Amino acid sequence: MYFKYLFWTTLLVGTLNADVLGEVVERGKSLYHGVKDKGTSIYRHITHEESDEERRTREFEEIWNRIRGKLVDGSELYSQKENAPEHTFFFGEDKEDIQEDIDVLLNDIIALLLNEDLLAYQEEIEEINAKIDESELKLAEYKEERVGAPIKSMVHTTKSDYDQKIKDTQDEIVILKNRIHHVEEHLKERFAQLGVVLSTEQIEVLLSRADGHDIIQLSLVIDVLKQITNQILGLMRESGEDLLQAKRYYGMHLVSLALVVHLQQQYIDRVNALYLPKIKAIIAKAEAMMDRTNQLIDQEQDPQRQAIYHANLRAQAFTQKVARLYSEELIRSRDRMQVAQHQTKKNLQVAENTFATVSLSSGLYNLIAQSQMMFDKISRIQIPEIVPFENLQMEQKYKELTKQILKERG
Numbered sequence: 001m002y003f004k005y006l007f008w009t010t011l012l013v014g015t016l017n018a019d020v021l022g023e024v025v026e027r028g029k030s031l032y033h034g035v036k037d038k039g040t041s042i043y044r045h046i047t048h049e050e051s052d053e054e055r056r057t058r059e060f061e062e063i064w065n066r067i068r069g070k071l072v073d074g075s076e077l078y079s080q081k082e083n084a085p086e087h088t089f090f091f092g093e094d095k096e097d098i099q100e101d102i103d104v105l106l107n108d109i110i111a112l113l114l115n116e117d118l119l120a121y122q123e124e125i126e127e128i129n130a131k132i133d134e135s136e137l138k139l140a141e142y143k144e145e146r147v148g149a150p151i152k153s154m155v156h157t158t159k160s161d162y163d164q165k166i167k168d169t170q171d172e173i174v175i176l177k178n179r180i181h182h183v184e185e186h187l188k189e190r191f192a193q194l195g196v197v198l199s200t201e202q203i204e205v206l207l208s209r210a211d212g213h214d215i216i217q218l219s220l221v222i223d224v225l226k227q228i229t230n231q232i233l234g235l236m237r238e239s240g241e242d243l244l245q246a247k248r249y250y251g252m253h254l255v256s257l258a259l260v261v262h263l264q265q266q267y268i269d270r271v272n273a274l275y276l277p278k279i280k281a282i283i284a285k286a287e288a289m290m291d292r293t294n295q296l297i298d299q300e301q302d303p304q305r306q307a308i309y310h311a312n313l314r315a316q317a318f319t320q321k322v323a324r325l326y327s328e329e330l331i332r333s334r335d336r337m338q339v340a341q342h343q344t345k346k347n348l349q350v351a352e353n354t355f356a357t358v359s360l361s362s363g364l365y366n367l368i369a370q371s372q373m374m375f376d377k378i379s380r381i382q383i384p385e386i387v388p389f390e391n392l393q394m395e396q397k398y399k400e401l402t403k404q405i406l407k408e409r410g
Contacts, residue, residue, distance in 0.1 A: 071228070102258065124183055135169050191219065202386040204389075205388060210406055215333070229256055232253050257351055278404065279327045282404060
């Protein structure tokens with residue numbers, strides 16, 4: 001490329017004297033290498049892929065900067081709660097009042113923890129699914145319009161034109177589904193980092209469930225809280241035996257434990273108050289439809305119409321079967337979460353008692369260090385037992401029910 005540039009430069013300035021020509025050539029050479037170096041630099045910047053370790057470090061630094069002040073506020077609230085009276089009749093705050101302030105603070109921290117990085121997978125999948133729905137609708141329209149299209153025309157879209165549109169749209173759907181597979185693989189890697197090994201099929205099931213995003217978000221937040229605990233340990237180590245600083249950091253750790261309990265309770269409440277009632281209503285509707293269909297079968301004499309009713313009855317029974325399985329799995333997941341929360345509450349109880357009584361910073365340090373194992377254990381307990389779908393029909397019905405459950409989701 002450089003010699004091509006040199007040739008054209010020489011041809012264009014052939015009438016100039018040797019000195020001028022030499023100067024032009026040198027400038028051309030300098031310009032070429034400058035553009036080349038700049039292009040190489042830009043290429044390297046564009047093609048640089050952030051490693052998992054770099055991404056996790058960046059995410060954590062951003063989160064730490066956002067919530068550090070809230071953790072300090074939480075530590076101070078726990079100190080106030082420690083010294084507050086059990087009840088007040090007229091003035092001042094009692095322990096219950098301060099606990100309410102802590103709960104408000106916990107919700108603020110959760111909003112900051114569930115940032116765009118942790119929610120990116122959900123937004124991307126929702127965006128891709130919306131595009132798939134749009135493409136499938138477009139595909140149906142093309143097939144409908146192809147029926148009445150001419151074979152040849154200079155002004156109208158022909159059957160062969162629609163054939164190409166249909167093929168292009170089908171290819172687009174394949175590409176979009178591959179993008180979802182890429183997100184699923186990324187999620188599988190994130191769970192592996194948490195010590196939870198899930199297959200691609202299990203990730204697909206998790207993403208098909210109404211509570212799937214709740215479980216994923218909770219797991220990722222607990223992973224962040226584990227990193228926060230590591231950071232607190234580092235700060236405490238640097239503070240030496242300074243008891244005042246040690247209690248401040250231990251108070252920040254208390255907030256982390258309280259956050260886990262709070263998030264677990266939110267999940268339990270959503271299953272009890274939202275998901276289970278919705279699936280129960282779907283089961284009741286399926287049963288009512290089956291009763292009505294059976295009545296129509298008894299009243300119908302025509303064999304062809306009877307055959308249609310029987311086909312409808314099988315479809316309704318399948319919906320009822322999948323809905324019951326769905327309900328059972330939600331209940332099992334809720335129960336596992338309650339077991340996990342029971343463990344977390346016990347750790348929080350010990351931590352609150354220790355915060356009020358311990359006098360050595362080394363004792364606080366050791367207790368925080370022990371909680372890291374608790375985070376790992378809790379992460380594994382609260383992941384539901386995920387059984388891959390028996391077949392494609394079961395998967396499609398699950399997704400259909402999930403859409404119904406989430407239709408009025410808050």
